[in-house]
Amino acid sequence: MAEIDKLPRKKADRGPVTSRIDVTDGALIPNRGNSLVFNSWRVTFILSIVLLVLLIFISPAPFRDIFYITVKGVPVTFQVTVFAILGSLVLGLFCGLGQVSRSRLLNTLAGVYVELIRGIPLLVQLIFIYYALGRFFQIEGLIAAIIALSICYGAYMGEIFRAGIQAVPKGQMEAAIALGMSRGQALRKVILPQTMKIILPAIGNEFIAMLKDSSLVSVIALRDILRRGREYISRTFLSLETMLMVALIYLVITLLLSRIVALMEERMKNE
Amino acid sequence: MSDYRIRIENVSKFFGHSIQAVKNASLKVKKGEVVLIIGPSGSGKSTLLRSVNRLEVATEGKIWIDDDEVTSSSIDIRKIREEAGMVFQSFNLFPHLRVIDNITLAPRTVKNLSKEGANEQARKLLKKVGLEDKEQAYPGQLSGGQQQRVAIARALAMEPKVMLFDEPTSALDPEMIKEVLDVMLDLAREGMTMLVVSHEMGFARAAADKVVFMDGGEIIEVGAPDELFSNPKEERTRKFLTHIL
Ligand SMILES: Nc1ncnc2c1ncn2[C@@H]1O[C@H](COP(=O)(O)OP(=O)(O)OP(=O)(O)O)[C@@H](O)[C@H]1O
Ligand SMILES: [Mg+2]
Numbered sequence: 001m002a003e004i005d006k007l008p009r010k011k012a013d014r015g016p017v018t019s020r021i022d023v024t025d026g027a028l029i030p031n032r033g034n035s036l037v038f039n040s041w042r043v044t045f046i047l048s049i050v051l052l053v054l055l056i057f058i059s060p061a062p063f064r065d066i067f068y069i070t071v072k073g074v075p076v077t078f079q080v081t082v083f084a085i086l087g088s089l090v091l092g093l094f095c096g097l098g099q100v101s102r103s104r105l106l107n108t109l110a111g112v113y114v115e116l117i118r119g120i121p122l123l124v125q126l127i128f129i130y131y132a133l134g135r136f137f138q139i140e141g142l143i144a145a146i147i148a149l150s151i152c153y154g155a156y157m158g159e160i161f162r163a164g165i166q167a168v169p170k171g172q173m174e175a176a177i178a179l180g181m182s183r184g185q186a187l188r189k190v191i192l193p194q195t196m197k198i199i200l201p202a203i204g205n206e207f208i209a210m211l212k213d214s215s216l217v218s219v220i221a222l223r224d225i226l227r228r229g230r231e232y233i234s235r236t237f238l239s240l241e242t243m244l245m246v247a248l249i250y251l252v253i254t255l256l257l258s259r260i261v262a263l264m265e266e267r268m269k270n271e
Numbered sequence: 272m273s274d275y276r277i278r279i280e281n282v283s284k285f286f287g288h289s290i291q292a293v294k295n296a297s298l299k300v301k302k303g304e305v306v307l308i309i310g311p312s313g314s315g316k317s318t319l320l321r322s323v324n325r326l327e328v329a330t331e332g333k334i335w336i337d338d339d340e341v342t343s344s345s346i347d348i349r350k351i352r353e354e355a356g357m358v359f360q361s362f363n364l365f366p367h368l369r370v371i372d373n374i375t376l377a378p379r380t381v382k383n384l385s386k387e388g389a390n391e392q393a394r395k396l397l398k399k400v401g402l403e404d405k406e407q408a409y410p411g412q413l414s415g416g417q418q419q420r421v422a423i424a425r426a427l428a429m430e431p432k433v434m435l436f437d438e439p440t441s442a443l444d445p446e447m448i449k450e451v452l453d454v455m456l457d458l459a460r461e462g463m464t465m466l467v468v469s470h471e472m473g474f475a476r477a478a479a480d481k482v483v484f485m486d487g488g489e490i491i492e493v494g495a496p497d498e499l500f501s502n503p504k505e506e507r508t509r510k511f512l513t514h515i516l
Binding site: 178181 | 324326352353355357361363365366367376377380381422425426429
Protein backbone atom coordinates (compact mmCIF):
# COMPACT_ATOMS: atom_id res chain seq x y z
CA MET A 1 0.00 0.00 0.00
CA ALA A 2 1.20 3.46 -0.80
CA GLU A 3 2.28 5.68 2.03
CA ILE A 4 -0.83 7.60 3.00
CA ASP A 5 0.00 9.94 5.76
CA LYS A 6 3.14 11.53 4.59
CA LEU A 7 3.38 15.15 3.61
CA PRO A 8 4.13 15.52 -0.05
CA ARG A 9 7.68 16.45 -0.90
CA LYS A 10 8.32 19.97 -1.96
CA LYS A 11 8.38 20.13 -5.71
CA ALA A 12 11.92 20.52 -6.90
CA ASP A 13 11.05 22.66 -9.91
CA ARG A 14 9.55 25.45 -7.85
CA GLY A 15 11.77 28.09 -6.35
CA PRO A 16 12.50 28.43 -2.68
CA VAL A 17 9.47 28.28 -0.46
CA THR A 18 9.10 31.97 0.22
CA SER A 19 9.99 33.42 -3.16
CA ARG A 20 6.44 34.19 -4.14
CA ILE A 21 5.77 35.69 -0.73
CA ASP A 22 8.77 37.99 -0.74
CA VAL A 23 8.63 39.29 -4.27
CA THR A 24 5.42 41.06 -5.02
CA ASP A 25 4.05 43.33 -7.66
CA GLY A 26 1.72 45.02 -5.19
CA ALA A 27 3.80 47.88 -3.86
CA LEU A 28 6.89 48.36 -1.77
CA ILE A 29 5.79 47.82 1.78
CA PRO A 30 6.98 50.73 3.90
CA ASN A 31 7.99 49.08 7.16
CA ARG A 32 9.53 51.44 9.69
CA GLY A 33 12.47 49.11 9.94
CA ASN A 34 13.32 49.67 6.29
CA SER A 35 14.15 53.37 6.44
CA LEU A 36 14.86 53.77 2.74
CA VAL A 37 11.48 52.48 1.62
CA PHE A 38 9.70 54.17 4.51
CA ASN A 39 11.30 57.48 3.64
CA SER A 40 10.50 57.29 -0.06
CA TRP A 41 6.98 56.26 0.81
CA ARG A 42 6.60 59.37 2.97
CA VAL A 43 8.04 61.68 0.33
CA THR A 44 5.86 60.25 -2.45
CA PHE A 45 2.77 60.30 -0.30
CA ILE A 46 3.22 63.92 0.77
CA LEU A 47 4.10 65.04 -2.75
CA SER A 48 1.08 63.38 -4.30
CA ILE A 49 -1.30 64.78 -1.69
CA VAL A 50 0.16 68.25 -2.08
CA LEU A 51 -0.05 68.06 -5.86
CA LEU A 52 -3.63 66.82 -5.70
CA VAL A 53 -4.70 69.62 -3.37
CA LEU A 54 -2.81 72.28 -5.30
CA LEU A 55 -4.33 71.25 -8.62
CA ILE A 56 -7.84 71.24 -7.20
CA PHE A 57 -7.57 74.59 -5.41
CA ILE A 58 -5.29 76.61 -7.66
CA SER A 59 -6.78 75.46 -10.91
CA PRO A 60 -10.32 74.30 -10.07
CA ALA A 61 -11.25 74.41 -13.74
CA PRO A 62 -10.88 71.71 -14.95
CA PHE A 63 -9.25 69.78 -12.09
CA ARG A 64 -12.06 69.97 -9.55
CA ASP A 65 -14.52 68.67 -12.11
CA ILE A 66 -12.20 65.88 -13.11
CA PHE A 67 -11.59 64.97 -9.49
CA TYR A 68 -15.27 64.82 -8.61
CA ILE A 69 -16.10 62.72 -11.62
CA THR A 70 -13.25 60.24 -11.40
CA VAL A 71 -13.32 59.87 -7.60
CA LYS A 72 -16.85 58.52 -7.96
CA GLY A 73 -15.20 55.49 -9.49
CA VAL A 74 -13.36 54.73 -6.23
CA PRO A 75 -16.23 52.77 -4.64
CA VAL A 76 -16.57 50.70 -7.81
CA THR A 77 -12.85 50.00 -7.83
CA PHE A 78 -12.95 48.94 -4.18
CA GLN A 79 -16.08 46.88 -4.65
CA VAL A 80 -14.54 44.95 -7.53
CA THR A 81 -11.26 44.52 -5.65
CA VAL A 82 -12.77 43.36 -2.36
CA PHE A 83 -15.07 40.80 -3.94
CA ALA A 84 -12.45 39.60 -6.39
CA ILE A 85 -9.93 39.16 -3.56
CA LEU A 86 -12.48 37.07 -1.69
CA GLY A 87 -13.14 35.03 -4.82
CA SER A 88 -9.45 34.56 -5.49
CA LEU A 89 -8.89 33.49 -1.87
CA VAL A 90 -11.41 30.69 -2.28
CA LEU A 91 -9.92 29.61 -5.62
CA GLY A 92 -6.41 30.06 -4.25
CA LEU A 93 -7.13 27.87 -1.23
CA PHE A 94 -8.32 25.04 -3.46
CA CYS A 95 -5.50 25.59 -5.91
CA GLY A 96 -2.88 25.58 -3.14
CA LEU A 97 -4.38 22.47 -1.55
CA GLY A 98 -4.45 20.85 -4.98
CA GLN A 99 -0.77 21.57 -5.44
CA VAL A 100 0.29 20.02 -2.14
CA SER A 101 -2.21 17.17 -2.42
CA ARG A 102 -1.02 13.57 -2.67
CA SER A 103 -3.31 13.03 -5.63
CA ARG A 104 -1.49 13.28 -8.96
CA LEU A 105 -4.71 14.34 -10.65
CA LEU A 106 -5.27 17.29 -8.30
CA ASN A 107 -1.57 18.23 -8.55
CA THR A 108 -1.87 18.36 -12.31
CA LEU A 109 -5.18 20.23 -12.36
CA ALA A 110 -3.91 22.90 -10.00
CA GLY A 111 -0.57 23.08 -11.81
CA VAL A 112 -2.16 23.52 -15.23
CA TYR A 113 -4.44 26.25 -13.88
CA VAL A 114 -1.44 28.14 -12.53
CA GLU A 115 0.57 27.73 -15.75
CA LEU A 116 -2.34 28.85 -17.92
CA ILE A 117 -2.96 31.96 -15.92
CA ARG A 118 0.70 32.85 -15.61
CA GLY A 119 1.30 32.44 -19.32
CA ILE A 120 -1.40 34.76 -20.62
CA PRO A 121 -1.40 38.55 -20.22
CA LEU A 122 -3.90 39.67 -17.64
CA LEU A 123 -5.72 41.99 -20.03
CA VAL A 124 -6.16 39.19 -22.58
CA GLN A 125 -7.51 36.86 -19.89
CA LEU A 126 -9.92 39.43 -18.57
CA ILE A 127 -11.39 40.20 -21.98
CA PHE A 128 -11.51 36.50 -22.88
CA ILE A 129 -13.28 35.53 -19.68
CA TYR A 130 -15.65 38.46 -20.08
CA TYR A 131 -16.65 37.38 -23.57
CA ALA A 132 -16.75 33.71 -22.61
CA LEU A 133 -19.06 34.49 -19.69
CA GLY A 134 -21.16 36.76 -21.90
CA ARG A 135 -21.62 33.98 -24.45
CA PHE A 136 -23.22 31.60 -21.96
CA PHE A 137 -24.66 33.72 -19.15
CA GLN A 138 -26.59 36.91 -18.81
CA ILE A 139 -24.49 38.79 -16.26
CA GLU A 140 -23.70 42.41 -15.68
CA GLY A 141 -20.27 43.98 -16.11
CA LEU A 142 -19.53 44.22 -12.39
CA ILE A 143 -20.06 40.51 -11.77
CA ALA A 144 -18.14 39.58 -14.92
CA ALA A 145 -15.23 41.74 -13.81
CA ILE A 146 -15.21 40.19 -10.34
CA ILE A 147 -15.30 36.65 -11.73
CA ALA A 148 -12.59 37.38 -14.27
CA LEU A 149 -10.26 38.96 -11.72
CA SER A 150 -10.96 36.16 -9.22
CA ILE A 151 -9.97 33.51 -11.73
CA CYS A 152 -6.79 35.36 -12.74
CA TYR A 153 -5.69 36.15 -9.21
CA GLY A 154 -6.79 32.75 -7.90
CA ALA A 155 -3.72 31.24 -9.53
CA TYR A 156 -1.34 33.66 -7.81
CA MET A 157 -3.22 33.21 -4.57
CA GLY A 158 -2.80 29.46 -5.07
CA GLU A 159 0.96 29.89 -5.25
CA ILE A 160 0.82 31.94 -2.06
CA PHE A 161 -1.22 29.26 -0.30
CA ARG A 162 1.13 26.54 -1.53
CA ALA A 163 4.18 28.40 -0.24
CA GLY A 164 2.37 29.17 3.00
CA ILE A 165 1.35 25.56 3.57
CA GLN A 166 4.86 24.34 2.82
CA ALA A 167 6.32 26.95 5.16
CA VAL A 168 4.62 25.24 8.12
CA PRO A 169 7.19 22.80 9.54
CA LYS A 170 6.65 19.16 8.61
CA GLY A 171 6.58 18.19 12.30
CA GLN A 172 3.22 19.93 12.70
CA MET A 173 1.42 17.51 10.39
CA GLU A 174 3.29 14.59 11.95
CA ALA A 175 2.36 15.62 15.48
CA ALA A 176 -1.29 16.00 14.47
CA ILE A 177 -1.63 12.65 12.72
CA ALA A 178 0.39 10.92 15.45
CA LEU A 179 -2.43 12.00 17.79
CA GLY A 180 -4.93 10.16 15.60
CA MET A 181 -6.21 13.12 13.62
CA SER A 182 -6.99 12.66 9.94
CA ARG A 183 -5.02 14.61 7.37
CA GLY A 184 -8.07 16.76 6.70
CA GLN A 185 -8.54 17.56 10.39
CA ALA A 186 -4.85 18.35 10.71
CA LEU A 187 -5.02 20.67 7.71
CA ARG A 188 -8.03 22.52 9.04
CA LYS A 189 -7.05 22.81 12.70
CA VAL A 190 -3.26 22.86 12.61
CA ILE A 191 -1.79 23.68 9.20
CA LEU A 192 -4.14 26.23 7.65
CA PRO A 193 -4.42 28.52 10.72
CA GLN A 194 -0.64 28.79 10.67
CA THR A 195 -0.63 29.22 6.90
CA MET A 196 -3.06 32.13 7.13
CA LYS A 197 -0.81 33.92 9.56
CA ILE A 198 2.18 33.43 7.30
CA ILE A 199 0.46 34.60 4.13
CA LEU A 200 -1.58 37.52 5.50
CA PRO A 201 0.95 40.17 4.42
CA ALA A 202 1.20 38.55 0.99
CA ILE A 203 -2.58 38.71 0.69
CA GLY A 204 -2.43 42.39 1.58
CA ASN A 205 0.01 42.83 -1.23
CA GLU A 206 -2.16 40.99 -3.70
CA PHE A 207 -4.97 43.32 -2.69
CA ILE A 208 -2.89 46.31 -3.71
CA ALA A 209 -1.81 44.70 -6.97
CA MET A 210 -5.40 43.76 -7.69
CA LEU A 211 -6.62 47.27 -6.97
CA LYS A 212 -4.30 48.57 -9.65
CA ASP A 213 -5.03 45.76 -12.08
CA SER A 214 -8.74 46.30 -11.63
CA SER A 215 -8.27 49.35 -13.86
CA LEU A 216 -7.89 46.84 -16.69
CA VAL A 217 -11.50 45.82 -16.25
CA SER A 218 -12.56 49.29 -17.29
CA VAL A 219 -12.42 47.83 -20.78
CA ILE A 220 -15.31 45.70 -19.60
CA ALA A 221 -18.37 47.88 -19.17
CA LEU A 222 -17.62 49.03 -15.66
CA ARG A 223 -17.51 52.60 -14.44
CA ASP A 224 -14.41 52.53 -12.29
CA ILE A 225 -11.90 55.34 -11.83
CA LEU A 226 -10.18 54.89 -15.18
CA ARG A 227 -13.40 54.43 -17.14
CA ARG A 228 -14.86 57.61 -15.73
CA GLY A 229 -11.71 59.45 -16.65
CA ARG A 230 -11.82 58.15 -20.22
CA GLU A 231 -15.46 59.12 -20.55
CA TYR A 232 -14.56 62.60 -19.38
CA ILE A 233 -11.77 62.78 -21.94
CA SER A 234 -14.14 61.84 -24.74
CA ARG A 235 -16.40 64.73 -23.76
CA THR A 236 -13.74 67.38 -23.11
CA PHE A 237 -10.54 66.19 -24.80
CA LEU A 238 -8.64 67.12 -21.60
CA SER A 239 -6.65 63.92 -21.78
CA LEU A 240 -3.47 64.90 -19.98
CA GLU A 241 -5.23 66.67 -17.11
CA THR A 242 -7.68 63.84 -16.62
CA MET A 243 -5.10 61.11 -16.68
CA LEU A 244 -2.96 63.06 -14.24
CA MET A 245 -5.86 63.12 -11.81
CA VAL A 246 -6.63 59.42 -12.36
CA ALA A 247 -3.00 58.54 -11.74
CA LEU A 248 -2.90 60.61 -8.56
CA ILE A 249 -6.02 59.00 -7.16
CA TYR A 250 -4.63 55.51 -7.76
CA LEU A 251 -1.31 56.54 -6.29
CA VAL A 252 -2.77 57.94 -3.09
CA ILE A 253 -4.92 54.86 -2.56
CA THR A 254 -2.03 52.49 -3.21
CA LEU A 255 0.31 54.38 -0.90
CA LEU A 256 -2.26 54.41 1.87
CA LEU A 257 -2.94 50.71 1.49
CA SER A 258 0.71 49.76 1.43
CA ARG A 259 1.22 51.60 4.71
CA ILE A 260 -1.73 49.70 6.18
CA VAL A 261 -0.17 46.41 5.07
CA ALA A 262 3.10 47.49 6.65
CA LEU A 263 1.37 48.27 9.95
CA MET A 264 -0.30 44.87 9.80
CA GLU A 265 3.06 43.18 9.28
CA GLU A 266 4.61 45.10 12.14
CA ARG A 267 1.80 44.16 14.49
CA MET A 268 2.12 40.50 13.59
CA LYS A 269 5.84 40.56 14.18
CA ASN A 270 5.34 42.03 17.63
CA GLU A 271 2.83 39.37 18.60
CA MET B 272 -4.40 -12.01 23.82
CA SER B 273 -0.71 -11.74 23.23
CA ASP B 274 1.62 -11.27 26.19
CA TYR B 275 3.38 -8.53 24.36
CA ARG B 276 2.21 -4.98 23.97
CA ILE B 277 4.48 -4.32 20.99
CA ARG B 278 5.84 -6.98 18.64
CA ILE B 279 8.21 -6.07 15.84
CA GLU B 280 9.00 -9.00 13.55
CA ASN B 281 11.68 -8.95 10.85
CA VAL B 282 11.06 -5.33 9.94
CA SER B 283 13.08 -3.69 7.17
CA LYS B 284 12.73 -0.20 5.82
CA PHE B 285 14.12 1.07 2.54
CA PHE B 286 14.19 4.69 1.45
CA GLY B 287 14.32 4.53 -2.32
CA HIS B 288 16.30 1.57 -3.66
CA SER B 289 19.66 2.07 -2.05
CA ILE B 290 19.15 3.30 1.50
CA GLN B 291 18.17 0.60 3.97
CA ALA B 292 17.46 2.38 7.25
CA VAL B 293 16.31 -0.71 9.18
CA LYS B 294 17.51 -4.26 8.54
CA ASN B 295 15.45 -7.22 9.64
CA ALA B 296 14.76 -5.90 13.14
CA SER B 297 12.77 -7.89 15.69
CA LEU B 298 11.83 -6.72 19.17
CA LYS B 299 9.19 -7.55 21.74
CA VAL B 300 7.99 -5.23 24.49
CA LYS B 301 5.85 -6.54 27.35
CA LYS B 302 3.04 -4.63 28.94
CA GLY B 303 4.49 -2.00 31.29
CA GLU B 304 8.04 -2.45 30.05
CA VAL B 305 10.34 0.46 29.33
CA VAL B 306 12.71 -0.20 26.44
CA LEU B 307 15.50 2.17 25.53
CA ILE B 308 16.99 2.28 22.03
CA ILE B 309 20.55 3.56 21.67
CA GLY B 310 22.95 3.70 18.76
CA PRO B 311 24.99 6.05 16.60
CA SER B 312 23.45 8.71 14.37
CA GLY B 313 21.84 7.23 11.27
CA SER B 314 21.57 3.76 12.76
CA GLY B 315 17.81 3.62 12.14
CA LYS B 316 16.51 4.30 15.66
CA SER B 317 13.98 6.93 14.62
CA THR B 318 12.89 4.96 11.59
CA LEU B 319 12.21 1.86 13.69
CA LEU B 320 10.33 3.87 16.32
CA ARG B 321 8.28 5.71 13.71
CA SER B 322 7.32 2.41 12.08
CA VAL B 323 5.42 1.51 15.24
CA ASN B 324 2.74 4.18 14.63
CA ARG B 325 3.32 4.03 10.88
CA LEU B 326 4.74 7.49 10.44
CA GLU B 327 7.12 5.39 8.37
CA VAL B 328 5.68 2.41 6.53
CA ALA B 329 7.83 -0.67 7.02
CA THR B 330 8.90 -2.12 3.68
CA GLU B 331 9.06 -5.67 5.03
CA GLY B 332 8.02 -7.40 8.22
CA LYS B 333 5.16 -7.00 10.63
CA ILE B 334 4.42 -4.93 13.71
CA TRP B 335 1.66 -5.49 16.25
CA ILE B 336 0.34 -3.41 19.09
CA ASP B 337 -1.51 -5.97 21.21
CA ASP B 338 -3.55 -7.88 18.66
CA ASP B 339 -3.74 -5.12 16.05
CA GLU B 340 -1.37 -5.48 13.14
CA VAL B 341 -0.08 -1.98 12.50
CA THR B 342 1.51 -2.99 9.20
CA SER B 343 -1.71 -4.42 7.78
CA SER B 344 -3.14 -2.23 5.04
CA SER B 345 -6.69 -2.93 6.19
CA ILE B 346 -6.18 -1.65 9.72
CA ASP B 347 -7.64 1.72 10.79
CA ILE B 348 -4.32 3.41 11.38
CA ARG B 349 -5.91 6.36 13.14
CA LYS B 350 -7.18 4.05 15.90
CA ILE B 351 -3.65 2.70 16.32
CA ARG B 352 -2.23 6.19 16.53
CA GLU B 353 -4.68 7.08 19.28
CA GLU B 354 -3.25 4.18 21.24
CA ALA B 355 0.38 5.08 20.63
CA GLY B 356 1.34 8.50 21.91
CA MET B 357 4.43 10.06 20.39
CA VAL B 358 6.86 12.65 21.72
CA PHE B 359 9.28 14.31 19.31
CA GLN B 360 12.74 15.74 19.74
CA SER B 361 11.52 19.15 18.54
CA PHE B 362 8.31 19.08 20.65
CA ASN B 363 6.11 20.04 17.66
CA LEU B 364 3.59 21.88 19.80
CA PHE B 365 0.99 23.81 17.81
CA PRO B 366 2.28 27.38 18.11
CA HIS B 367 -1.03 29.06 17.30
CA LEU B 368 -2.85 27.35 20.19
CA ARG B 369 -2.64 27.92 23.92
CA VAL B 370 -1.22 25.14 26.04
CA ILE B 371 -4.64 23.91 27.08
CA ASP B 372 -5.91 23.89 23.49
CA ASN B 373 -2.80 22.03 22.36
CA ILE B 374 -3.80 19.28 24.75
CA THR B 375 -7.54 19.27 24.06
CA LEU B 376 -7.42 19.58 20.25
CA ALA B 377 -7.09 15.87 19.48
CA PRO B 378 -9.49 14.60 22.18
CA ARG B 379 -12.08 17.06 20.94
CA THR B 380 -11.66 16.48 17.20
CA VAL B 381 -10.92 12.75 17.26
CA LYS B 382 -12.87 11.54 20.28
CA ASN B 383 -15.55 14.24 20.18
CA LEU B 384 -15.02 15.06 23.84
CA SER B 385 -16.93 18.09 25.10
CA LYS B 386 -14.93 21.23 25.71
CA GLU B 387 -15.52 21.04 29.47
CA GLY B 388 -14.61 17.37 29.66
CA ALA B 389 -11.47 17.85 27.61
CA ASN B 390 -10.41 20.90 29.63
CA GLU B 391 -10.90 19.08 32.88
CA GLN B 392 -8.77 16.19 31.69
CA ALA B 393 -6.13 18.58 30.31
CA ARG B 394 -5.86 20.37 33.67
CA LYS B 395 -5.25 17.05 35.41
CA LEU B 396 -2.51 16.24 32.93
CA LEU B 397 -0.94 19.68 33.29
CA LYS B 398 -0.87 19.17 37.01
CA LYS B 399 0.78 15.83 36.51
CA VAL B 400 3.58 17.39 34.43
CA GLY B 401 3.84 20.32 36.86
CA LEU B 402 2.51 23.05 34.58
CA GLU B 403 -0.93 23.80 35.96
CA ASP B 404 -0.15 27.53 35.95
CA LYS B 405 0.68 27.58 32.22
CA GLU B 406 -2.60 26.52 30.65
CA GLN B 407 -3.23 29.91 29.06
CA ALA B 408 0.33 30.38 27.75
CA TYR B 409 1.34 29.96 24.13
CA PRO B 410 4.13 27.46 23.38
CA GLY B 411 6.44 30.29 22.33
CA GLN B 412 6.29 31.68 25.87
CA LEU B 413 7.57 28.45 27.43
CA SER B 414 11.07 27.07 27.94
CA GLY B 415 12.10 23.97 26.02
CA GLY B 416 11.63 21.75 29.05
CA GLN B 417 8.17 23.14 29.66
CA GLN B 418 7.24 22.68 26.01
CA GLN B 419 8.32 19.07 26.08
CA ARG B 420 6.28 18.44 29.21
CA VAL B 421 3.23 19.94 27.48
CA ALA B 422 3.95 17.66 24.51
CA ILE B 423 3.92 14.66 26.84
CA ALA B 424 0.63 15.83 28.37
CA ARG B 425 -0.78 16.29 24.87
CA ALA B 426 0.10 12.72 23.93
CA LEU B 427 -1.29 11.37 27.22
CA ALA B 428 -4.61 13.13 26.59
CA MET B 429 -5.47 10.45 24.03
CA GLU B 430 -5.05 7.87 26.82
CA PRO B 431 -2.55 5.76 24.88
CA LYS B 432 -1.45 2.24 25.80
CA VAL B 433 2.04 2.89 24.52
CA MET B 434 4.29 5.93 24.52
CA LEU B 435 6.96 6.44 21.87
CA PHE B 436 9.73 8.94 22.59
CA ASP B 437 12.22 10.05 19.92
CA GLU B 438 15.16 11.73 21.68
CA PRO B 439 12.86 13.76 23.93
CA THR B 440 15.68 15.56 25.72
CA SER B 441 18.34 16.06 23.07
CA ALA B 442 17.05 19.49 22.01
CA LEU B 443 17.08 20.71 25.62
CA ASP B 444 19.57 22.71 27.65
CA PRO B 445 21.16 20.52 30.35
CA GLU B 446 19.31 22.20 33.21
CA MET B 447 15.94 21.28 31.65
CA ILE B 448 16.64 17.65 30.92
CA LYS B 449 15.86 16.50 34.45
CA GLU B 450 12.37 17.98 34.57
CA VAL B 451 11.42 16.04 31.45
CA LEU B 452 13.09 12.82 32.58
CA ASP B 453 11.28 13.08 35.93
CA VAL B 454 7.93 13.16 34.14
CA MET B 455 8.99 10.14 32.08
CA LEU B 456 10.10 8.33 35.22
CA ASP B 457 6.70 8.94 36.81
CA LEU B 458 5.06 7.52 33.70
CA ALA B 459 7.30 4.45 33.82
CA ARG B 460 6.45 3.87 37.48
CA GLU B 461 2.73 4.08 36.70
CA GLY B 462 3.22 1.14 34.36
CA MET B 463 3.15 2.84 30.97
CA THR B 464 4.69 0.79 28.18
CA MET B 465 7.43 2.95 26.72
CA LEU B 466 9.74 2.74 23.72
CA VAL B 467 12.36 5.44 24.08
CA VAL B 468 15.15 6.53 21.76
CA SER B 469 17.56 8.27 24.11
CA HIS B 470 21.12 8.27 25.36
CA GLU B 471 20.25 9.33 28.90
CA MET B 472 22.12 6.67 30.85
CA GLY B 473 20.72 7.83 34.16
CA PHE B 474 17.20 7.34 32.89
CA ALA B 475 18.17 3.95 31.44
CA ARG B 476 19.49 2.73 34.79
CA ALA B 477 16.56 4.14 36.74
CA ALA B 478 13.70 3.11 34.49
CA ALA B 479 14.63 0.84 31.59
CA ASP B 480 13.91 -2.86 31.67
CA LYS B 481 15.85 -3.40 28.47
CA VAL B 482 18.33 -1.51 26.36
CA VAL B 483 18.52 -2.11 22.61
CA PHE B 484 21.68 -1.21 20.72
CA MET B 485 21.28 -0.49 17.01
CA ASP B 486 23.97 0.05 14.41
CA GLY B 487 23.73 0.26 10.63
CA GLY B 488 19.99 -0.42 10.74
CA GLU B 489 20.40 -3.66 12.68
CA ILE B 490 19.58 -4.54 16.27
CA ILE B 491 22.99 -5.67 17.46
CA GLU B 492 22.32 -6.44 21.09
CA VAL B 493 19.53 -6.39 23.67
CA GLY B 494 20.09 -6.58 27.42
CA ALA B 495 19.28 -5.27 30.86
CA PRO B 496 20.80 -1.80 31.30
CA ASP B 497 23.46 -2.69 33.87
CA GLU B 498 24.48 -5.81 32.04
CA LEU B 499 24.65 -4.16 28.62
CA PHE B 500 26.47 -1.07 29.84
CA SER B 501 29.06 -2.78 32.01
CA ASN B 502 29.47 -5.99 30.10
CA PRO B 503 28.46 -5.74 26.42
CA LYS B 504 28.71 -8.92 24.40
CA GLU B 505 29.32 -7.34 21.04
CA GLU B 506 32.42 -5.46 20.00
CA ARG B 507 30.37 -2.77 18.23
CA THR B 508 28.35 -2.14 21.38
CA ARG B 509 31.51 -1.85 23.44
CA LYS B 510 32.99 0.63 20.97
CA PHE B 511 29.85 2.77 20.94
CA LEU B 512 29.59 2.78 24.73
CA THR B 513 33.16 4.00 25.17
CA HIS B 514 32.09 7.01 23.06
CA ILE B 515 29.13 8.03 25.15
CA LEU B 516 29.88 6.86 28.69
N1 LIG C 1 12.79 10.32 4.78
C1 LIG C 1 14.00 9.76 4.49
N2 LIG C 1 14.40 9.69 3.22
C2 LIG C 1 15.60 9.11 2.92
N3 LIG C 1 16.45 8.62 3.83
C3 LIG C 1 16.08 8.69 5.12
C4 LIG C 1 14.84 9.26 5.53
N4 LIG C 1 14.76 9.19 6.88
C5 LIG C 1 15.89 8.59 7.29
N5 LIG C 1 16.69 8.29 6.25
C6 LIG C 1 17.99 7.60 6.33
O1 LIG C 1 17.82 6.40 7.04
C7 LIG C 1 18.89 6.17 7.92
C8 LIG C 1 18.42 6.01 9.33
O2 LIG C 1 17.87 7.24 9.77
P1 LIG C 1 17.25 7.46 11.21
O3 LIG C 1 16.74 8.84 11.27
O4 LIG C 1 16.31 6.37 11.52
O5 LIG C 1 18.52 7.31 12.15
P2 LIG C 1 18.67 7.65 13.70
O6 LIG C 1 19.31 6.46 14.32
O7 LIG C 1 17.40 8.10 14.25
O8 LIG C 1 19.73 8.82 13.68
P3 LIG C 1 19.84 10.12 14.62
O9 LIG C 1 20.51 9.67 15.89
O10 LIG C 1 20.71 11.02 13.83
O11 LIG C 1 18.46 10.63 14.83
C9 LIG C 1 19.85 7.33 7.73
O12 LIG C 1 20.84 6.93 6.83
C10 LIG C 1 19.00 8.40 7.13
O13 LIG C 1 19.77 9.23 6.28
MG1 LIG D 1 16.68 9.95 15.07
